[in-house]
Amino acid sequence: xxxxxxxxxxxxxxxxxxxxxxxxxxxxxxxxxxxxxxxxxxxxxxxxxxxxxxxxxxxxxxxxxxxxxxxxxxxxxxxxxxxxxxxxxxxxxxxxxxxxxxxxxxxxxxxxxxxxxxxxxxxxxxxxxxxxxx
Ligand SMILES: [Fe+2]
Ligand SMILES: [Fe+2]
Numbered sequence: 001x002x003x004x005x006x007x008x009x010x011x012x013x014x015x016x017x018x019x020x021x022x023x024x025x026x027x028x029x030x031x032x033x034x035x036x037x038x039x040x041x042x043x044x045x046x047x048x049x050x051x052x053x054x055x056x057x058x059x060x061x062x063x064x065x066x067x068x069x070x071x072x073x074x075x076x077x078x079x080x081x082x083x084x085x086x087x088x089x090x091x092x093x094x095x096x097x098x099x100x101x102x103x104x105x106x107x108x109x110x111x112x113x114x115x116x117x118x119x120x121x122x123x124x125x126x127x128x129x130x131x132x133x134x
Contacts (some may be wrong), residue, residue, distance in 0.1 A: 001025045001109055006115055009124025010127050015062070017054045017115055023026060024050075025108040032101045040101045046114075051081050058123065065130045073119045 003022045008015055024046055055077040060067030062070040087107065090100050 001029060001093065001112060007112070009116075009121050009125050009127075011124050014054075014058060016051070016122070017057065018120070019081060019126070021050065021108075023055070025105070025112065026062055028101075028108065029105055032098075035098070037096045037101050038096060040086070040091060040104055041095060043104060044084070044091055046072070047084055047086070051077070051084065053083070062123065065127055067123060067126050069122065073123065076115055076119060080115070092124065113127060 001022060007018055007022065009018070024043055024047050028043045028105055031037075055074075059070070059074055059077070061067070062073060067073070087100065087104055090097070090103075094100060
């Protein structure tokens, strides 16, 4: 889950927010490998604020630029936020579950690969094109 240039979409503050997410995912993975399940709760707390701020920033940029895939993109955000709520409920009933720790790690890894490398990168290309007047 290391940060690599493929994750870079070329738009700030979105890239800075993505870097922060990768850092948190790495920290969670390291904690899980050491059997420290307390990081799961900290990561979920971080994500609760993160999804509001980060998805809000992307969706505001989409609305302001007239990005054509805004609805599809926002739908993926909503699904992720929904899965997060389910994980929070699981965490409330079993805070030390190693299974939950693994599930959250897998969830973040697939989000980075599928969403950031997919729709977020596409949004970045669009925003950079709009900014340069293409
Ligand atoms: Fe996104
Ligand atoms: Fe994003």
